[in-house]
C-alpha cells in the first residue's frame with residue numbers, strides 16, 4: 001500500500017487528506033467552497049489549508 005504520507009510532526013501517524021465544504025458569505029450571497037485539509041491519525045494534528053490556502057479580502 002502506498003499513497004499514505006507519514007506525519008511530519010510525530011513521524012508515526014499517517015496523514016489523511018480530506019475535503020470539507022465550507023460555506024462563505026460574499027456580497028450577500030452564500031457560496032460553498034471546498035476546504036482541503038489533512039489530518040494525522042496519531043497526533044491528530046491537522047494541516048488545514050497548508051497546500052491550498054487562499055487568502056481573500
Ligand SMILES: [Zn+2]
Nearest residue numbers: 007010040043
Ligand atoms: Zn502525527
